[in-house]
Amino acid sequence: RPQIFALGNFRFSTFAEPSSKPNPPRVPNLIGGTFVDSQSSAFIDVINPATQEVVSQVPLTTKDEFKAAVSAAKQAFPAWRNTPVTTRQRIMFKLQELIRRDIDKLALNITTEQGKTLKDAHGDVFRGLEVVEHACGMASLQMGEYVSNVSHGIDTYSIREPLGVCAGICPFNFPAMIPLWMFPIAVTCGNTFVLKPSEKDPGASIILAELAMEAGLPNGVLNVVHGTNDVVNAICDDEDIKAISFVGSNIAGMHIYSRGSAKGKRVQSNMGAKNHAIVLPDAGIDATLNALVAAGFGAAGQRCMALSTVVFVGDSKLWEDKLVERAKALKVNSGTEPDADLGPVISKQAKDRIHRLVQSGIDSGARLLLDGRNIVVPGYEHGNFIGPTILTDVTPDMECYKEEIFGPVLLCMQAESLEDAISIVNGNRYGNGASIFTTSGIAARKFQTDIEAGQVGINVPIPVPLPFFSFTGSKASFAGDLNFYGKAGVNFFTQIKTVTQQWKDSTGGSAINLAMPTS
Numbered sequence: 001r002p003q004i005f006a007l008g009n010f011r012f013s014t015f016a017e018p019s020s021k022p023n024p025p026r027v028p029n030l031i032g033g034t035f036v037d038s039q040s041s042a043f044i045d046v047i048n049p050a051t052q053e054v055v056s057q058v059p060l061t062t063k064d065e066f067k068a069a070v071s072a073a074k075q076a077f078p079a080w081r082n083t084p085v086t087t088r089q090r091i092m093f094k095l096q097e098l099i100r101r102d103i104d105k106l107a108l109n110i111t112t113e114q115g116k117t118l119k120d121a122h123g124d125v126f127r128g129l130e131v132v133e134h135a136c137g138m139a140s141l142q143m144g145e146y147v148s149n150v151s152h153g154i155d156t157y158s159i160r161e162p163l164g165v166c167a168g169i170c171p172f173n174f175p176a177m178i179p180l181w182m183f184p185i186a187v188t189c190g191n192t193f194v195l196k197p198s199e200k201d202p203g204a205s206i207i208l209a210e211l212a213m214e215a216g217l218p219n220g221v222l223n224v225v226h227g228t229n230d231v232v233n234a235i236c237d238d239e240d241i242k243a244i245s246f247v248g249s250n251i252a253g254m255h256i257y258s259r260g261s262a263k264g265k266r267v268q269s270n271m272g273a274k275n276h277a278i279v280l281p282d283a284g285i286d287a288t289l290n291a292l293v294a295a296g297f298g299a300a301g302q303r304c305m306a307l308s309t310v311v312f313v314g315d316s317k318l319w320e321d322k323l324v325e326r327a328k329a330l331k332v333n334s335g336t337e338p339d340a341d342l343g344p345v346i347s348k349q350a351k352d353r354i355h356r357l358v359q360s361g362i363d364s365g366a367r368l369l370l371d372g373r374n375i376v377v378p379g380y381e382h383g384n385f386i387g388p389t390i391l392t393d394v395t396p397d398m399e400c401y402k403e404e405i406f407g408p409v410l411l412c413m414q415a416e417s418l419e420d421a422i423s424i425v426n427g428n429r430y431g432n433g434a435s436i437f438t439t440s441g442i443a444a445r446k447f448q449t450d451i452e453a454g455q456v457g458i459n460v461p462i463p464v465p466l467p468f469f470s471f472t473g474s475k476a477s478f479a480g481d482l483n484f485y486g487k488a489g490v491n492f493f494t495q496i497k498t499v500t501q502q503w504k505d506s507t508g509g510s511a512i513n514l515a516m517p518t519s
């Protein structure tokens with residue numbers, strides 16, 4: 001088994017001397033440019049889900065430490081917002097170079113703390129890196145508008161200004177990509193930032209914060225605090241925080257959306273999902289089945305855009321046996337093993353929850369075509385592994401269908417027609433993504449028009465847009481009105497100021513006019 005370390009060497013941390021490192025190491029906060037050990041007496045173990053080894057301990061940041069982080073961000077804001085946008089962009093150019101340099105270290109950290117395969121962990125970093133690349137063009141993205149001569153001698157222009165201190169609250173499933181959806185856009189727009197990583201896998205955020213400092217981000221522009229509900233509530237309530245980016249479950253997301261909004265903040269909240277694939281009998285069978293297996297079981301189903309439900313239309317239901325064959329061939333192993341197709345799920349609690357939802361499906365009449373619940377992985381007997389699991393004859397009233405399972409479980413349903421299939425999908429409360437597999441342009445176009453999901457795939461199983469578009473979940477999968485990254489992301493992290501100026505020769509003077517000005 002390879003030797004694995006969670007946090008690497010903190011170039012900026014108080015743990016610079018190996019002899020002074022507690023074992024397991026404690027994850028530092030980043031406050032005002034310094035990586036500092038929390039004075040908290042409460043820590044949570046970060047656990048390797050393949051082995052149950054404690055890889056580090058994450059603090060429940062104290063109130064004073066949280067205040068210090070917000071205050072550092074507030075103090076850094078005036079100088080940072082007045083730093084030329086070209087300088088801010090150059091720091092992002094440097095950051096993307098450093099992320100590329102350290103991508104293996106980031107990926108190993110992700111696999112150690114989150115469990116996904118090393119190859120998938122590279123993808124996690126890479127999809128975040130693309131947002132950093134996009135932020136390198138911020139001068140164009142943040143451009144205002146200008147209309148000359150809106151009235152005689154009068155012009156109006158708009159400026160997109162940063163908001164001030166912004167915050168990000170992250171889930172466990174993409175430890176690098178999701179922090180990178182947040183802070184690069186926010187800070188390159190001229191904001192300062194307080195990041196709260198997932199308490200389950202905070203290591204990648206700390207490595208990214210180190211890289212951001214190395215890239216030249218001034219002290220206080222990016223701060224990192226750890227913890228759970230208390231620090232999240234402190235973020236929602238703090239008067240100095242102007243906007244919150246959240247990604248995670250619906251329970252937390254709706255709580256943060258309402259609590260933060262009630263305090264007058266902008267909130268963008270990306271939440272849970274139940275992504276469907278509709279398969280028409282005219283689809284290419286091999287490509288479709290491969291796509292279903294990859295998108296259903298990749299990352300052990302722990303992606304918000306994982307395909308968790310297949311609706312087979314007409315005779316395509318005969319493909320279920322072949323789907324099972326392909327899923328059975330996947331190799332479940334520790335993410336550090338080169339042959340692993342899928343790694344463990346994040347925790348024992350997650351594993352129990354997934355088992356319970358599978359059993360509830362069976363109890364309410366679904367048929368189990370493939371059962372991955374009793375899998376044992378040699379050498380990793382204590383890991384939270386679940387093999388690919390497939391249930392069929394699932395109906396919309398079942399708990400396993402209504403709840404997000406967030407594990408390697410694919411549900412199969414059957415429909416008579418494309419219309420029936422679309423109405424099943426639209427009846428589900430979530431609206432993150434939906435895909436269709438077909439060779440009919442007419443069917444694909446109907447699907448694109450009628451489907452109620454924010455991200456639509458046509459023969460594409462995981463249609464997550466690159467950063468020049470935005471991540472556009474809808475219905476219960478999103479709250480707020482400005483999505484993550486792309487133009488919407490820049491709009492989220494900026495407010496518009498309009499300036500109306502008059503420059504005309506006024507030697508003739510003008511009469512006093514009390515009526516509302518018109519042109």
Ligand code: NAD
Binds near residue numbers: 169228248249477
């Ligand atoms: P989670 O909601 O449990 O945790 C997310 C964050 O919220 C963490 O930082 C956590 O500390 C905090 N938190 C959790 N419960 C809280 C509470 N009651 N009060 C205040 N803060 C709380 O989510 P998770 O299990 O880490 O992530 C998985 C979920 O995230 C899934 O539902 C998945 O679909 C969703 N997700 C959505 C997207 C998307 O873009 N739509 C992307 C990734 C993950």
